Amino acid sequence: MTYRHVVALGSSFAAGPGIPPVVDAAAGRSGANYAHLFADAIGARLTDLTVSGATTATVLDQPQRVGRTTFPPQLSGVPEDADLVTVTVGGNDLGYLQTMLRLAWANQFQRRWWTRAAGNRLARGPVPVADPDIVVGGLTAIVDAVHERAPGARVVLVDYLTLLEEKTVPPFTDVQHRALRALGRRVSGAFAVAAQATGAGLVQASVLSAGHGVGTAEPWVNGFVPSTRRATSAFHPNAAGMRAIADELVRTLGART
Template sequence: MTDTPIRRIAALGSSYAAGPGIEPVADRRANRSARNYPHLLAERLGAELTDLTVSGATTDTITTTPQRVLLHTFAPQVAGLPEDADLVTITAGGNDLGYIGSMVRLGVAGRCSSRALTRPLGTVLQRKGVPRPSQADVDRAAAGLARVVEETRRRAAHARVLLVGYLTVVGPDTRDSRATPFDAATLDDFRRLGDQVADVFTRAATRSGAELVAMRQRSREHGLGSLEPWVTGLPERLRPSSVAGAFHPNGAGMSAVADAIAEHL
């Protein structure tokens, strides 16, 4: 643990930091849990927390563009950063590449395709397939994440800044199932896309000089289908409230991320 006291933490990011589907809910409009990793970390360190995370955020909505969610608009997250923050955590960039959103879409498509009544909807949802970002797309996402770091340093000059990566979703044990209705080729495509998201963090850390808490390799044996998954699969009943948390960290996953950050500190 760091010798310098951490009295105030701020958290920026998308759903992988916000924690949709994990009770209790801290902010329903932001799809933000009161037991996400920023809350768990602040509790462990005895620090005050400013949690600015919003599910669906991109690097742009964190830095410059207001984020519209239903009837509410969130200002760019950095606008809420406290100047006296000692530590700022950042988890974002996956939405810039369409990572988890496409997994939810294709998961619902796979489930719909298994029934004659909903098969036409499944066919429509499957048309786009898994995103295939180019190297230029990865570079742009990394540049966006590096801008988040730069803007964080501008507003909270004395804060230690940590980039916190995404947990593995499709791991070596993930197979076609009700919770993960993907064929082998689609699973491989999502593994590739997960690697690209991890590369975004590596590149952003190199570009910005921020510290990196890399979670992909650390969580490799805890993907869907493993004995102890740190993420959720597609729920049995497809309701908007439950689907929002699909393919996201569960309580154990958030605890593992908080543990990794504490170990890093």
């Protein structure tokens, strides 16, 4: 199959914050995210609409405000001539990354007496036992809407890279680690259900990346560094993770120039 116009929709796991080169600072969008690498590999045109922090709602029909920049709903930018659309979004609907960062900072602050009170406040509230049907519904609506805007497009859902392996890694406790892994499985499971329900393609980055989580010898995601300067890239794909997804897209789609 030859693809000539690829469109990328999604949140930070598609946008690639912190990976150089930065092509849109407000969107946290990298020129070396998986969509860019894939399009370059097959010689296709790319329309990258990804925005860090996006939810299924801001892909579908709600504007997204980031600082002083307002991004229109991503679907409004999907052109009629798109023949392949990739989608990675839904984790923010369930508070996946937000919860990981909240607990990571809470545990960091609790280590020192002068920040312990702030840490205790951040630690309040458990890991959410969120309903994955929220993501299934959002992804299903996105696939249907893409087909309305670009009737000839193939839609491929790309789920989230594995963040945490079985062994507990800092800065999380055993209890937090288990709960966060369970939340990650709910996110990935929603992609599988949505793909089956809609007939969309599915690239299981979660399976592909097993053994490459935080703290492994060859991580495809960034760990936690207690620095506000690097906060946007913590627990997000690194360059190796983006390259692995791009290579898998080329392999599974059989795309060629």
